[in-house]
Amino acid sequence: MNQKRVRSAVRTSLVATAIFAAAVPLLLQAQEGGGRGGAGRAGGDGAAGRTGGGGGTDAPTTVNLGGGSSWRGVVPDGPVPRLPDGTVNLAGVWQGGGPSQNIAQGLARGETVPILPAAQQRMAARTVFDNTEALCLPAGVPRVPSNYPWRLVQSPTHSKATHIFMLFEGNIHSFRQIFMDGRAHPADLDPSWYGHSTGRWEGDTLVVDSVGFNDRGALDGAGHPRTTQLHVIERWTRKDLWHMVNNITIDDPGAYSRPFNVTFEATLRVGDELMEYICNENNQIGIAGGYAK
Amino acid sequence: MKAKHGLLTLGLALLCAAVPAGAHHGFSSEYDEKKPVEFKGVVTKLEWTNPHARFYIDVKDANGNVTNWNFELASLNSLRRNGWTQFSLKVGEVVTAKGYAALSGVPMANANSVTLADGRSLFAATNAPSVQQSPTAQP
Numbered sequence: 001m002n003q004k005r006v007r008s009a010v011r012t013s014l015v016a017t018a019i020f021a022a023a024v025p026l027l028l029q030a031q032e033g034g035g036r037g038g039a040g041r042a043g044g045d046g047a048a049g050r051t052g053g054g055g056g057t058d059a060p061t062t063v064n065l066g067g068g069s070s071w072r073g074v075v076p077d078g079p080v081p082r083l084p085d086g087t088v089n090l091a092g093v094w095q096g097g098g099p100s101q102n103i104a105q106g107l108a109r110g111e112t113v114p115i116l117p118a119a120q121q122r123m124a125a126r127t128v129f130d131n132t133e134a135l136c137l138p139a140g141v142p143r144v145p146s147n148y149p150w151r152l153v154q155s156p157t158h159s160k161a162t163h164i165f166m167l168f169e170g171n172i173h174s175f176r177q178i179f180m181d182g183r184a185h186p187a188d189l190d191p192s193w194y195g196h197s198t199g200r201w202e203g204d205t206l207v208v209d210s211v212g213f214n215d216r217g218a219l220d221g222a223g224h225p226r227t228t229q230l231h232v233i234e235r236w237t238r239k240d241l242w243h244m245v246n247n248i249t250i251d252d253p254g255a256y257s258r259p260f261n262v263t264f265e266a267t268l269r270v271g272d273e274l275m276e277y278i279c280n281e282n283n284q285i286g287i288a289g290g291y292a293k
Numbered sequence: 294m295k296a297k298h299g300l301l302t303l304g305l306a307l308l309c310a311a312v313p314a315g316a317h318h319g320f321s322s323e324y325d326e327k328k329p330v331e332f333k334g335v336v337t338k339l340e341w342t343n344p345h346a347r348f349y350i351d352v353k354d355a356n357g358n359v360t361n362w363n364f365e366l367a368s369l370n371s372l373r374r375n376g377w378t379q380f381s382l383k384v385g386e387v388v389t390a391k392g393y394a395a396l397s398g399v400p401m402a403n404a405n406s407v408t409l410a411d412g413r414s415l416f417a418a419t420n421a422p423s424v425q426q427s428p429t430a431q432p
Contacts, residue, residue, distance in 0.1 A: 128318065131319065275373065277369070277370050281342050282340060282343065282345075287323075287395075287399070287401065288324060289322050289323040290397030
């Protein structure tokens with residue numbers, strides 16, 4: 001690395017730091033129980049993915065931060081953090097990973113959402129008041145994790161988890177809990193916003209199986225409907241320090257003619273912390289749109 | 294080693310800086326991207342609240358008529374991450390605000406940027422489709 005580049009990097013860093021003087025400290029070892037300075041270690045099947053959006057070279061790359069935002073620059077490399085027992089460590093503050101805007105954005109090239117006519121009509125009749133996020137109600141699964149920062153917490157923290165929690169800053173302060181202790185879904189679930197989730201490891205991939213949803217909310221911000229028959233399987237794979245891929249299977253015969261797959265990606269927000277966000281404090285939804293409700 | 298450390302800090306700083314707009318409600322259901330507005334006016338009120346902060350400015354037209362415009366900002370956490378605090382705007386201060394007008398025709402707008410009296414410009418973290426990235430996120 002040449003000196004000119006270093007000076008340029010330092011200058012830019014100082015500018016960014018000045019602008020965000022009120023922001024949280026930048027921690028190089030932000031990963032609990034893992035990461036560069038923690039218990040993480042290189043090696044193993046999931047080590048150090050130098051993949052398309054990753055870094056590890058001095059060449060600038062573009063990092064997708066979700067929500068249409070991106071950042072271009074030189075990204076430091078890092079291995080996939082692991083717990084002392086070798087399990088992949090997914091803990092940290094993330095952003096993105098779900099279909100916040102339109103689930104079709106996660107389809108493979110040439111694929112379409114196999115929506116049934118009745119569901120299509122329901123989607124077409126949707127108004128701003130059917131957007132649960134706008135009403136400060138839960139966005140639901142799989143719409144979250146979303147473009148609001150969120151934290152993944154594993155319990156216990158330094159060995160294979162029996163519980164995994166996703167703590168959401170938005171759209172409302174809420175959480176998902178994933179049971180990793182081998183239990184099955186109860187047979188008598190009440191329909192709920194986030195459903196009932198069980199998880200297991202398949203190699204280095206966390207597989208989360210969720211059922212028991214209500215028919216409120218939608219799969220995404222575009223309003224693709226969901227019904228009580230919704231079954232969601234998420235496959236979370238941390239491909240490097242910065243990125244976690246979420247391959248989602250949607251199976252909802254009440255709204256879609258066949259199961260379909262979409263893929264989204266979460267990006268690590270090193271040094272960031274969740275902040276307070278009380279959505280319904282002063283919600284004025286509809287006023288600027290001219291709605292009277 | 295020092296160089297690599299500096300580079301790492303740079304990357305982390307900018308990754309922290311690049312915060313997308315909060316998208317509590319859809320922009321297109323409330324505002325018209327084809328109606329950009331820009332007003333210079335006097336701040337009359339700041340509502341530092343969720344899900345969206347708001348500020349109000351008195352705008353005088355060529356005939357001397359004053360209209361109070363309501364500019365919607367992003368959520369407090371998005372604003373904070375983009376360098377705002379509750380003290381960034383002060384009542385009585387003259388500012389220039391850019392944004393997109395409300396569909397309903399009322400004097401409301403979704404703010405894009407605000408230029409303060411001292412010339413500083415703050416990104417407003419709007420969720421307008423054409424504005425998807427904080428300028429401060431640029432390396």
